[in-house]
Amino acid sequence: MRLGYYPGCSLEGISAEYDESIRALFAHLEITMEDLPDWICCGTLAAPSLSRLLGLATPLWNVAQAEKAGYEKVIAPCSACLYHFKHATNVVMENPPLRAEVEAVLELPLNSPPPTIHPLELLSDDGFEALIRGSVKRDLSDLKAVCYYGCHISRPAKLMQFDDPENPQSMDRLLNWVGIQTLDWPRKVDCCGAHFSMIKPDYVVDMCQHLFESALEAGAEAIIVGCPMCHANLDTRQEAIAAKLGHALNMPVLYFSQVLGYAFGLPDKELGFKRHIVDPLPLLKCLKSPLPTLVTSGTSHFPHSTL
Amino acid sequence: MAFRDEIQTLSGQNVNLCFQCSKCSSGCPLADKMDLKPAQVIHSIRLGRADSVLNSQSIWLCVDCETCTSRCPQGVEPASAMSAARVLALQKGIKPSVKVIGIYYRGFVDNMRLNGKIHDASVAGITQLLTGQLIADLPLAMKLLVRGRVKPPPLPLGGGRFRKIYRNALAREKESRA
Numbered sequence: 001m002r003l004g005y006y007p008g009c010s011l012e013g014i015s016a017e018y019d020e021s022i023r024a025l026f027a028h029l030e031i032t033m034e035d036l037p038d039w040i041c042c043g044t045l046a047a048p049s050l051s052r053l054l055g056l057a058t059p060l061w062n063v064a065q066a067e068k069a070g071y072e073k074v075i076a077p078c079s080a081c082l083y084h085f086k087h088a089t090n091v092v093m094e095n096p097p098l099r100a101e102v103e104a105v106l107e108l109p110l111n112s113p114p115p116t117i118h119p120l121e122l123l124s125d126d127g128f129e130a131l132i133r134g135s136v137k138r139d140l141s142d143l144k145a146v147c148y149y150g151c152h153i154s155r156p157a158k159l160m161q162f163d164d165p166e167n168p169q170s171m172d173r174l175l176n177w178v179g180i181q182t183l184d185w186p187r188k189v190d191c192c193g194a195h196f197s198m199i200k201p202d203y204v205v206d207m208c209q210h211l212f213e214s215a216l217e218a219g220a221e222a223i224i225v226g227c228p229m230c231h232a233n234l235d236t237r238q239e240a241i242a243a244k245l246g247h248a249l250n251m252p253v254l255y256f257s258q259v260l261g262y263a264f265g266l267p268d269k270e271l272g273f274k275r276h277i278v279d280p281l282p283l284l285k286c287l288k289s290p291l292p293t294l295v296t297s298g299t300s301h302f303p304h305s306t307l
Numbered sequence: 308m309a310f311r312d313e314i315q316t317l318s319g320q321n322v323n324l325c326f327q328c329s330k331c332s333s334g335c336p337l338a339d340k341m342d343l344k345p346a347q348v349i350h351s352i353r354l355g356r357a358d359s360v361l362n363s364q365s366i367w368l369c370v371d372c373e374t375c376t377s378r379c380p381q382g383v384e385p386a387s388a389m390s391a392a393r394v395l396a397l398q399k400g401i402k403p404s405v406k407v408i409g410i411y412y413r414g415f416v417d418n419m420r421l422n423g424k425i426h427d428a429s430v431a432g433i434t435q436l437l438t439g440q441l442i443a444d445l446p447l448a449m450k451l452l453v454r455g456r457v458k459p460p461p462l463p464l465g466g467g468r469f470r471k472i473y474r475n476a477l478a479r480e481k482e483s484r485a
């Protein structure tokens with residue numbers, strides 16, 4: 001299967017470590033992706049707020065490039081890009097006059113646009129279980145973490161058609177495969193405030209405060225995410241949240257791709273840990289690793305620490 | 308065209324399906340900051356109250372988390388209606404009632420016109436400069452800079468693709484409204 005890769009703007013800027021760790025992880029698992037040629041920004045909520053046609057045509061430029069390149073699927077690690085690709089494709093392909101209009105704007109045809117998926121959708125497929133379990137080199141069974149999915153990995157359900165919109169499990173499953181017993185918590189699909197970090201930072205601090213309170217209550221020492229905006233908000237706003245909580249926070253926020261890469265023994269440098277505001281390495285380094293005895297299959301091969 | 312029909316044309320949403328269960332308002336993470344709650348926005352559209360909807364803060368405070376759309380038992384997409392209301396407000400010359408958000412969306416698209424992709428640090432910096440937030444976030448910006456998460460702005464060479472789409476889309480919309 002030929003896969004296109006659409007990093008999106010955040011992964012070329014503030015979220016470089018997500019891009020680095022995704023590429024390192026995919027290379028390690030020998031999954032080949034090609035960078036989408038001539039891609040542009042998806043337009044997020046800005047383009048569709050100024051003009052409906054612009055809001056639809058902008059993400060579809062990229063989808064049309066993917067169709068032209070002959071990819072079967074496009075991987076989009078940013079859940080906002082993912083949502084806008086899927087939303088625009090869905091709206092336009094169901095409405096022939098609108099489709100003609102968008103094709104005229106793009107000066108490109110849209111005949112059978114390939115679907116866009118989140119990397120979690122690819123990796124959490126059962127077909128990868130044996131490979132992922134068999135690639136584990138470090139014992140992370142002591143890591144106490146919650147998975148945070150945020151908005152668009154599975155929402156709105158009708159459009160995304162992936163995982164459970166209220167209680168998603170795909171990231172938990174993946175992390176279980178590498179030996180991490182993720183904790184359950186009630187806020188895995190609450191909104192972090194997304195781009196409001198730049199315009200209404202006080203709202204984002206409020207919204208993320210609820211997330212941290214709930215993660216702490218569940219006993220988490222880290223939050224694992226799959227979206228650059230979730231990461232940016234949770235990683236960069238902890239000082240202000242700590243001031244409101246009245247105690248220090250310092251909770252590492254990791255991408256699932258970094259955690260998987262770390263479990264597979266990839267070098268820290270390839271996973272971009274040094275880019276975080278809250279350094280995750282002290283936590284990761286105090287987990288017992290590497291594996292005492294190398295195991296390649298089975299579910300309960302990590303004895304829990306008695307500490 | 309009646310206001311309700313304008314929203315429907317832009318968003319495909321038939322607000323007459325709404326039976327006011329308020330599930331959308333209950334789950335909205337911004338509802339406590341909104342002047343009209345999402346269910347009230349939908350009901351106001353239904354009643355044709357264009358002024359109160361298009362001048363509301365709610366349509367700009369919607370962060371598009373899609374909780375409302377995902378949960379509506381009637382298949383209404385309040386998030387899409389909010390988006391249509393923002394477009395309609397601008398078409399009618401109504402200034403965004405949450406000024407900073409209007410500035411941000413405009414600045415974002417203007418940045419895309421330079422290079423097709425956005426340069427996140429410029430968009431953030433310019434927005435924060437224009438909205439008086441820059442000083443507060445400078446220490447954070449410095450921390451991101453030393454960690455290699457602030458890239459230098461690229462030369463504005465790759466914007467041609469997006470500028471064409473921008474020109475074509477706006478010209479067509481203008482034509483169809485004329």
Ligand code: SF4
Binds near residue numbers: 349
């Ligand atoms: S959830 Fe749907 S039906 Fe219920 S009030 Fe909101 S729009 Fe109306």
Ligand code: SF4
Binds near residue numbers: 335368375376
């Ligand atoms: S999409 Fe907008 S209106 Fe709907 S729940 Fe989210 S913020 Fe509220």
